[in-house]
Amino acid sequence: MNAQSVIGVALNAALCGAVRAEMPTLSLVLAACVACSALGLGLCALGSKKGGAYLIIAGAVPFVPLGLIAVLGARKVLDAMAVAEFEARRAGRE
């Protein structure tokens, strides 16, 4: 879990709250997406980074362009994992 994804999910939640009065049905759908992202943040915090990052991305996509902040945060987590996996693979072969 990184700060960028937390801020992104918080902004998505704020947008969801902002449209609640005018579009209650849409806000319910968006709230479900925020819940999905929040679950992803929880999973990241508990150590299941890959699944958590994908949940953050899935929940943030309906909020694009604002949702890209959370998407990029989650992508950083996945990229860091890819680098760690690559380094392990390289070290294992040498």
Next chain:
Amino acid sequence: MKTFFAREDTLMGTKFQTWAAGLLVVLGVLAMATGAAVGGIQVGAGILMFFAVRWAQQNPLVRLLDDHMDMKAAPAAGRHLVLYRDMAELTVESKAKAFVTTKRGERLRLPTPRFTDADRESLLSTLKERIQASR
């Protein structure tokens, strides 16, 4: 180390994308001025497009290092790190389509349409040489 940045000219280039992002922002502001709240989405998309173009200008899409290739085609795209010795073959189907197949069965598409002709040729020939040298 060889680095390959996105080209500046043509529709795939960063200059056109900068203009397109500016146009999105202007249209979005005009839409908001006429009372259409959806213009906010256009403004947001334009600003994010500016950031994406800026990212592409500052970061190489492909880096060829001593023993591996490092590829990240966009800010939200995945990062691919592949050792040359893990590459099975390089397939060039057309100018726009080139793939690296790994020994684990992954098929990675290289972002060749985003490079100049000279850069594309250089990338493909260097990659081919390094794959053969690692065997």
